[in-house]
Amino acid sequence: MKRLRKKKTGVNDLVWVLDSTLREGEQTPGVYFDKHIKLAIAALLDEIGIDIIEAGHPMVTTEIHAAVKSIAQKGYKSIVGAHSRSLQSDVDLALECGVGFLGIFYCVSDERLSDVFKKDLDSAIKQITDVISYAKSKNKNLLIRYTPEDTVRSQFENVVQAASAAVDAGADIISVADTTGYMVPGTDRSMYNYISRLIEELDKRNLHPRIAVHCHNDRGLALANALDAYRAGASIIDAAALGLGERAGIVDLAQLLTVLTIDYSVNRWNLSKLVGLYDLVSKHSGIPIPANFPITGKNAFTHCAGVHTHAASINPMHYESLNPEILGRPRTFALDHMSGIASLRYALNLIGENSLDDAHQHDVLCEVKSVGQRGRTVDLAELTHIVEAVKHHKTYNS
Numbered sequence: 097m098k099r100l101r102k103k104k105t106g107v108n109d110l111v112w113v114l115d116s117t118l119r120e121g122e123q124t125p126g127v128y129f130d131k132h133i134k135l136a137i138a139a140l141l142d143e144i145g146i147d148i149i150e151a152g153h154p155m156v157t158t159e160i161h162a163a164v165k166s167i168a169q170k171g172y173k174s175i176v177g178a179h180s181r182s183l184q185s186d187v188d189l190a191l192e193c194g195v196g197f198l199g200i201f202y203c204v205s206d207e208r209l210s211d212v213f214k215k216d217l218d219s220a221i222k223q224i225t226d227v228i229s230y231a232k233s234k235n236k237n238l239l240i241r242y243t244p245e246d247t248v249r250s251q252f253e254n255v256v257q258a259a260s261a262a263v264d265a266g267a268d269i270i271s272v273a274d275t276t277g278y279m280v281p282g283t284d285r286s287m288y289n290y291i292s293r294l295i296e297e298l299d300k301r302n303l304h305p306r307i308a309v310h311c312h313n314d315r316g317l318a319l320a321n322a323l324d325a326y327r328a329g330a331s332i333i334d335a336a337a338l339g340l341g342e343r344a345g346i347v348d349l350a351q352l353l354t355v356l357t358i359d360y361s362v363n364r365w366n367l368s369k370l371v372g373l374y375d376l377v378s379k380h381s382g383i384p385i386p387a388n389f390p391i392t393g394k395n396a397f398t399h400c401a402g403v404h405t406h407a408a409s410i411n412p413m414h415y416e417s418l419n420p421e422i423l424g425r426p427r428t429f430a431l432d433h434m435s436g437i438a439s440l441r442y443a444l445n446l447i448g449e450n451s452l453d454d455a456h457q458h459d460v461l462c463e464v465k466s467v468g469q470r471g472r473t474v475d476l477a478e479l480t481h482i483v484e485a486v487k488h489h490k491t492y493n494s
């Protein structure tokens with residue numbers, strides 16, 4: 097088995113990001129992307145430099161099959177992948193699309209095997225390894241990932257046994273799935289400990305697959321768990337634009353890429369394309385980007401309270417730990433009922449208004465506070481209108 101993982105443990109500088117907006121993201125209730133939108137999303141993911149684009153599960157519908165095939169044949173730098181049950185028919189359809197990556201999943205927990213599939217672990221492992229060997233025999237360059245579903249809540253010895261057999265059969269990647277967002281950093285459900293233990297067990301068997309991690313966000317800990325896994329030696333992290341996915345979704349792509357770039361010094365992605373991607377995905381998923389969403393939310397780089405605005409106008413780093421320029425976003429200032437005269441003066445300066453005397457500035461601030469008390473903020477364009485109204489002694493009608 098080729099040694100794909102660079103280091104036994106610790107942060108891996110060969111980290112790959114797998115985007116699953118088109119597969120997991122489409123499992124968000126009510127979300128469906130038309131084929132031309134899927135192609136536009138995939139094109140942006142390729143421009144961002146995403147390592148693996150999980151384009152869909154071709155067996156689900158003929159539309160998904162057609163979209164996966166079109167994306168796989170674009171010749172992107174990103175590796176294009178398909179999802180597949182542990183069935184030869186799913187593998188055949190995925191291979192027919194021309195994908196370079198195949199994600200095969202099958203559960204290994206005793207309870208699910210007996211309740212749902214009416215089979216024991218040995219026959220489950222045989223089904224998994226037969227399908228992996230078959231896929232590899234059809235295309236030896238195909239990257240194969242095996243995921244024991246709900247990995248972290250399955251019996252650990254079952255996971256080790258199935259993962260070892262999968263790697264022996266030709267799987268290149270073992271994915272640890274926190275399917276229900278169950279893990280909590282720093283507790284006995286720590287992803288760091290889980291990944292460390294799994295790597296250790298596989299090392300003992302002289303097996304060195306890449307370890308991937310798929311974290312759901314049920315407790316709001318998906319990104320924290322993914323980074324925990326990364327620190328322990330996982331080198332593929334799944335994410336989706338807006339964190340879309342089943343229930344509360346998975347790791348948010350923009351947050352993951354920003355943290356890996358800024359805080360882990362992995363400079364491989366074009367972050368300036370993220371805003372365009374999020375606008376596209378939000379528009380066509382019908383899921384709005386929350387205003388206070390980190391990185392991509394409308395307010396993520398907007399200063400509001402008077403003391404913040406004043407200090408940030410002198411040096412933005414007083415109230416920012418991320419520079420919006422790396423995302424191609426502007427730093428903005430909003431005025432509302434919290435604003436003071438210093439932030440108003442700063443804003444007036446930004447719109448080139450230097451002719452107001454103190455009394456008029458006071459009148460403008462009163463209008464701004466009045467708008468703010470109605471639950472709105474005043475941006476620079478609206479401030480211009482307020483100034484004009486005050487100058488001409490008109491009542492400002494917001």
Ligand SMILES: [Zn+2]
Pocket residue numbers: 120275310312341342346
């Ligand atoms: Zn998932």
